[in-house]
Amino acid sequence: MKEVRGGKAWLGILRIAYKLLTNDRPKFAALIVGIAFAVFLMVQMTSIFAGILGRASSTVTNIGARVWVMDPAVKTVANNIPMPDYVLDAVRSIDGVKYAVPLYSSGALVRLKSGSYQAVTVVGLDESSLYGRPDLVEGNVEDIYAENAFIAVRDAEFSKLEKPQIGTEFELNDHRGVIIGFAKVTSAGLFGTPTLYTTYKRAIQYIPSSRYTISFILVEPKNNADIQHIQEQVRRIGYLAQTKEEFVGKIARYYMFQTGLGTNILIMTVVSFIVGLSISGQTFYTFILENREKFGAIKAIGAKGHELLVMILFQATFTALTGYGLGVGLCSLLIALARFRLPNYAASITYLNLGIAFIMVVIIAGISSCIGIRKVVNIEPFEIFRG
């Protein structure tokens, strides 16, 4: 008979462990359901949060400027604090700035062809460069210079504009607006409003503004090494310059720590973790207890403590990974189904979500197996004899 050496030597022992686990179908199913349910809840919660965070910084992502200059008190794109024009001049004069342009972003109400009103987000781009313009899927970008021209973003909110065509007219503060093209963007907005792009000057002309009108200044540095210098110079004049990534992070932190959203999601994630731990921990513990004598018999026959340890760890890992895969799959399916009916459903499964859920599953498996390991490794084969 062949004796197997190396890593394969463990295959037989692992196969016994696998059969002991999966042949007890009711318990195995309970374990898998417990972990899958916990993973489903954890991934679902964190995905919704990630989706919301992604949407919250959609303007920053879609515009794509590398450096954003703003009032230091600004928390998100939506609650921008207008800056005076001299800031733009000052930024343009900083060494290392290739170019800097103003950006206008504000909410507004448009009156549609049917006579109904619809809230929109209007983004005003610098007319000389159109820096931060979206990619057009229909129409010509040059038409934005035509009278009353607006570009509509064809995203999940687009239908709220009553499915306009090129040439469709609307009213904005008693001004006539005309759709001259349709654009696509990377990320839809958080607040469920359609987005209209126009020129900076037309935006501040159409929408009632405060004394200052520049929402943000978009900066293109000459090279990456200049960014730090630009940030220092902007700070000297009392404003804040952040890279795209820093601004996205700032928005995320705002929603996480200052809106209660993050806390609620965290609580739900912890609850999911506890539910998963309770179900799978208890089931695994019962499984171990039921097989304790059998493990003791194996130990009496000649299995070493570390071999039993490997068997239990394998069982816990296999259960955890299977439950994890099912949970993630279930969550993906639900999000896909939700998107089918609700195109604007804000949920996004990221590697970070998956990583967090994976770590929590590993902890669940670890705790569950620790309980079992103690029970099995400490068993005295003599107890088997005594019956």
Add this chain to the structure above:
Amino acid sequence: MAAAAVKAMGLVKWFGEGDARTFAVKDVSFEAHFGEMLFIVGPSGSGKTTLLSMISGILRPDAGEVQVEDRKIWSMTNDEIADFRLNTVGFVFQDYHLFPRLTTAENVAIPLILRRENWDDAIKVAETYLEIVGLKERTGLTPRKLSGGEQQRVAIARAIVGRPDILIFDEPTASLDGDTGRKIVDFIKKEILNDRRCIIIVTHDGRIYEYADRIMQMEDGKIMNTVQGALHEE
């Protein structure tokens, strides 16, 4: 006389401490030989199972030593003792302790799997041993679908599949009716025992004493007397 397979020297075992200390085995010495079927008998609580555990490398004595084939087992490390049990001793437990979720062939193959033998080969060998114990047609069934006597035979197949020199049976007939019990012990004596093997059976079932080569009677942790039983015939 055949060579000594097991040599117990001054074994002592107690449980509890202080006033609660109880001696289960008191200075027991004996030898079991190859080709011999030794019965250890006595009432419950006489120390039979404790003695059996000490000579099979399961329970460390508080004093004394056990020598098996010139090896002093209680001088070994825990891993060495586990290897000793795996390679030298075959166990048949009172409640069999078969895995209900594994097939009979898989149950029997466990000692071979623990020896890191190839799974398919181990199953084939296990099937051969199931044939030896008369369960050729039961290899794919789980133990739950077998009768008590059949489960006992599976446990015997598991004990002998690794060709151990020493076989330990703990109350092998306790869960069986008289007729089945006798058949099992008769089978053990005729088919399992040979010149290179020593079988030690703990029992208090008087119906099977006739199969013993030697009977060692225990009481209060001591060997009270030893009786020569029926001689084993090759």
